[in-house]
Amino acid sequence: MKNLVLGTAISALLAASGVQAATINDPIPVDGNNLPIIDASQTNVLYLSGASAAVNFIEKLITDSSVPAADKVCDTTKKVWKYKDSLTGSDQNAYLCTRATTNSNVPTNKPYILVYKRSAGGSAFGVSPIIAEANGDTANATIEFLKISSACTSNTLPVAGSTLGLITCPYDLADASKYSTHISDFGISDVDPGQFTGNNAPTGYLNVTSDDVAKLTVKSASAVTFGVPVTKKLYFALQAAQIANGSLAGCAVGAETEACMPSLSSAQIASIHAGSWADWNQLKVTGSTGLYDWVQANAAAYLPGSSLLHTCRRENGSGTQAQSNIKFLHDPCTEAAVATSPAADAVSLGFSEGDGYPMIHENNTSGSVGNCLDELNDGSNAANGFNNTYGVRWAVGIQSLEKKTAVSSNFRFVKVDGVAPTLANVVNGKYKDWAENTFQYWTDHFSDANLKKLTNAIITSAGAPEVMAALNAGFTHTFTATPGAFLAVPTSFAPEANGAFNASRPVNPYSHATAAASTNACRAPTIYNNGDAKL
Incomplete structure (x- = not known):
């Protein structure tokens, strides 16, 4: 539904370089300053907003080589470019990569993928702007994202030998030349959309109603501790x-x-x-x-x-x-x-x-x-x-x-x-401070079937138990030898036998959903679908 808006200088580079139609075997082209050249005709572009705590989760899904081949969105054997804002480096990000060929859910119409991830404002911006679009409120549906332009500068690689390239882009909401505005393709929130009412509603947005939620496609991603x-x-x-x-x-x-x-x-x-x-x-x-x-x-x-x-x-x-x-x-x-x-x-x-x-x-x-x-x-x-x-x-x-x-x-x-x-x-049912995060989009948002397919591929891969295990390895703590923050959800994946915890395939047997009702964080978590629990 969106068109990639390139900076003037980058557009000029494309015209001058005579970039030809790329194939999946071609690396992302770079200019004389070793900055990637983004060809809109060769790149599927998505805008994702919401949950700031999920930025590590999204980044690892896109960049981590340990993600199982069947769940990969990007080919991590080729260079992956991470863009970050010049303020905190985590309010606004974008990821440019060559699409994976091992995941049958990833569309094959274009060789490259660019995913913008807005974290500023947190989970509400993964819900309220999506609902605004569904209700025809374009003004509140249009929000700020990172602007990729010739003003972005390349930094050194964050890890020696890594295939991840790091680029910093100027970002200042007081200067309209230093951000872009778009309608999000999909959002992510730490709790289901129906919770964003009253004190949980962001400033400037109305309370979320049941009628609003009915206009969305909502899919549980994982359980976050x-x-x-x-x-x-x-x-x-x-x-x-x-x-x-x-x-x-x-x-x-x-x-x-x-x-x-x-x-x-x-x-x-x-x-x-x-x-x-x-x-x-x-x-x-x-x-x-x-x-x-x-x-x-x-x-x-x-x-x-x-x-x-x-x-x-x-x-x-x-x-x-x-x-x-x-x-x-x-x-x-x-x-x-x-x-x-x-x-x-x-x-x-x-x-x-x-x-x-x-x-x-x-x-x-x-x-x-x-x-x-x-x-x-x-x-x-x-x-x-x-x-x-x-x-x-x-x-x-x-x-x-x-x-x-x-x-x-x-x-x-x-x-x-x-x-x-x-x-x-x-x-084991002992610790209660966890919630299912959810992805959501307006059901009628996508006019481009390939962008919808890519969105659903990201959502599907994000929740796989093997992906959870790969992500958890990076979340270490002083008090436990078993790192992690994420569990796959039983609404999508079968828990381990007898409700046991398996770090290599972490699935939560408990859910805030039931077989008859979707996830609601206000509902007491129970064993899902008559499953087993560990005493």
Whole structure:
């Protein structure tokens, strides 16, 4: 339905070079500066918007050589080009590749594929603009994407010997020459489209209704595991507190094992995100007058500059935020008068530290949440969009397990209700903070059958258990030897026998869908289609 809009200089290069019709055996042509020449007549182009946490998921699907041949979208033996924006490098991306010949679902009409991935604004931009198009609202359906032009510059390869080339493009929403606008072909969200209502609806968009959802083709992609990250200094302080009260007996502060992970309860996490606490002294420790005062005597090395509470959340419209609202605040799963609303950004409301309002920081991408946690942990203030004027503070965030942790990381995930956020615990029915992400498009969007076929090929390949296993290998954590964030869904793939967890073929036997009803994150997860579960 879209035509590729090339920068003037690139169009001129095409005309001057006399590019001929390419075959699948031809590499992507490059110019004298070793930048790829994009020939619109030889390239299937798709625009994908939504879930910022899924950018690693999409990138690995397109670029990772370990993806099974039958599921490949791109030929990773040939050069794959990644474009990124000049601001964060993750708000806007695009991927240019030679199509795979081993996947029968990939259309064969053109040798090259270009997929734009907008992450800015999060999951809501994988839902609301799609619905706007379905409702004839072209203005709200048209959103900003990266602009590939002669102003883009090539960087060195990110990994020695890699077939991935990295290109940076100028991006500035204040300058119309530094972005392009398009209607998304399809979207991805961390939760199903029906959840984007009330506090989960993005600014400028109407609440999603059941009539809206009925106009979409919605397909579950995978089950994404989420967690509760806290700044490293807070993590160690919580360890010290729970070692002292006996709940982490035998552990030492700084231990990175699952057994020695500190825990927060669902009610405590809900209280933090609802803004019920403004000071860490309000979280008490058995036998003391308060956590902050107690830690001063027992773990002084981990003290922040102030006991005031900070939260690094996502903005309204984020799927990551939506699933957290659903799991911990029951919003929007109960009527507005009963559901608990998440606390809003403190600065935008005019609050400063000490005003009695918790310091809530809304961020537009998962990467920005990571920056928020990083800077509050070490008191830094980098030029990355989060303006840390507070110094060292204890903070809680919201992230998926795609955000890997290492000993050097400035944040750690904690247990929830005593259960660690591992794939095995999800499969065994113990850990509940997970949701099915979904792809969706307006059912009548595609006038080009090949673009529709390519879209469905990406959706199908994205959810295969073998693809999940290949993706999970990159999501490592300090507390488990089994990395990962994703599980295939039982609505598309059969779980392992007896409901067991298999890292090489990870399938969740539980679902928020039933045999009679599609995925709804407000529905309690149950074993799908009379399957088996592990005790």
